[in-house]
Amino acid sequence: MGWADDMYEAGYTREHGGLMTDNRGFASGGYSLSIKSKGRNHGKPWTAAARCHLASLYADGRSVDEIAQEFKRSRYSIAWQLFNMNKITQRQRERFRS
Numbered sequence: 001m002g003w004a005d006d007m008y009e010a011g012y013t014r015e016h017g018g019l020m021t022d023n024r025g026f027a028s029g030g031y032s033l034s035i036k037s038k039g040r041n042h043g044k045p046w047t048a049a050a051r052c053h054l055a056s057l058y059a060d061g062r063s064v065d066e067i068a069q070e071f072k073r074s075r076y077s078i079a080w081q082l083f084n085m086n087k088i089t090q091r092q093r094e095r096f097r098s
Contacts, residue, residue, distance in 0.1 A: 039073035046081060054081055064096060074098070 050071070057067050064082070068075045079096035082088045 039068065039071065039077065041072045042074065042077070051081060051085065054078065055085055055087065058082060058087055 054067060054071070057070070058064075064075050064078050068078045071078065075096040076093075076098060079088060079093040083090060083093040
């Protein structure tokens with residue numbers, strides 16, 4: 001694994017300009033996910049079009065599990081994006097942490 005993979009594993013995102021941290025100051029990246037729960041697109045940046053599609057699917061009543069399968073991402077990744085769009089609360093987001 002190279003340095004870029006290490007950065008994404010630790011929670012680095014271009015959208016946020018650095019490491020995302022939880023309310024305790026810990027990096028909120030891949031440390032909490034098991035290898036099996038990471039989607040094929042784990043660590044890839046989110047595009048504006050993908051976020052728009054995500055919001056549309058969620059508004060149409062699709063579950064986080066269904067959306068995660070479609071996007072090939074973890075449930076927590078989907079929940080994190082929904083939280084960033086103010087679609088769910090932090091408490092709801094944390095229920096998807098594996």
